[in-house]
Amino acid sequence: SHVPDVAPEASHRGIEVVLAGHTHGGQVRLPFVGAITTRSRIGLYYDRGLSQWAAPNRPGWTALYINQGVGTSLLPLRFWCPPTWAVVELGAER
Numbered sequence: 442s443h444v445p446d447v448a449p450e451a452s453h454r455g456i457e458v459v460l461a462g463h464t465h466g467g468q469v470r471l472p473f474v475g476a477i478t479t480r481s482r483i484g485l486y487y488d489r490g491l492s493q494w495a496a497p498n499r500p501g502w503t504a505l506y507i508n509q510g511v512g513t514s515l516l517p518l519r520f521w522c523p524p525t526w527a528v529v530e531l532g533a534e535r
Contacts, residue, residue: 445507446482452494452503459505460529464488466509470521480514489525 442451445461466489467476476488486492489509496503511524 444481445487445505448483448487448492448494448503448505451505452496455496455498456503457496457498457500458531459503461505461507462510464507464509465512465514465519466507466522466525468513468516468519468522472521476522 442459442461444463445459447461448459451459464476464479464481464487467479467485469477471477476485479485479488481487487505487507489507492505492507493502494505495501506527506529508527509522509525511526513519
């Protein structure tokens with residue numbers, strides 16, 4: 442998904458993984474405060490990285506990974522939020 446806002450619905454439906462961007466990691470972050478804004482409905486806490494949402498599926502949760510990306514939105518600047526590339530490896534449990 443482009444936006445992480447789908448995570449609550451995805452977890453409700455039992456989807457195991459959501460990969461998202463859109464937040465740019467907050468793009469402008471302050472030390473000890475974090476992101477100023479993420480333009481996401483699920484809140485500032487979910488600005489980047491991995492989080493888990495309870496879900497009615499075999500593992501019992503939906504993994505939400507938000508990559509802060511390499512670009513910008515609205516303003517062409519990043520502060521305290523370096524561009525990030527990620528390699529995500531998905532595999533079946535054995």
